[in-house]
Amino acid sequence: MVLDGRELVLTTYGSSTCPYRVRKVEPVDEHSVRITPLRYPPDRVCTMDYRPSTVRTPVPAGLSAADLREAVVILESGRTVSVPVARG
Numbered sequence: 633m634v635l636d637g638r639e640l641v642l643t644t645y646g647s648s649t650c651p652y653r654v655r656k657v658e659p660v661d662e663h664s665v666r667i668t669p670l671r672y673p674p675d676r677v678c679t680m681d682y683r684p685s686t687v688r689t690p691v692p693a694g695l696s697a698a699d700l701r702e703a704v705v706i707l708e709s710g711r712t713v714s715v716p717v718a719r720g
Contacts (some may be wrong), residue, residue, distance in 0.1 A: 633701045635691070636720040640703065643686045650678035651685030652708070659695050661707065664702040670706060 634641040644652040646671045655670035667689070672678070703715045 633705075633715040633718050634720040635717050636695055638691045638697050638699075639688045640665070640667075640691060640717070641686060641688050642703070642705065642715075643684050643718065645682055645684050648676040648681050648683045648685070650676060652687060654689045656686055657689050657692055658702060659692050662670060662696070662699055664704060665695065665700065666704045666706065669707050669708050673708070702719060 635652055640657065642654075646652065650672050655668045657665050657667050660666050663705070686709040691700065700717050703717055705713045707713060
């Protein structure tokens, strides 16, 4: 996870036809955010390839980008991963 100005840049790996998409980004506290994916419909056909996909999303209003240290990313499987935020 990279912070580029007031945008978070997240790169994930998976299907090229069903890349990770962000539904919402919400503050957890003054140093972290939670990123929730936009889920695909269950009848969507996704290829079995494996490639990187990058998504850019704004830092939530009211949250200081300078203080942001961690993002809790919710994967499509429902698992969560804590990712440090690097400055870009």
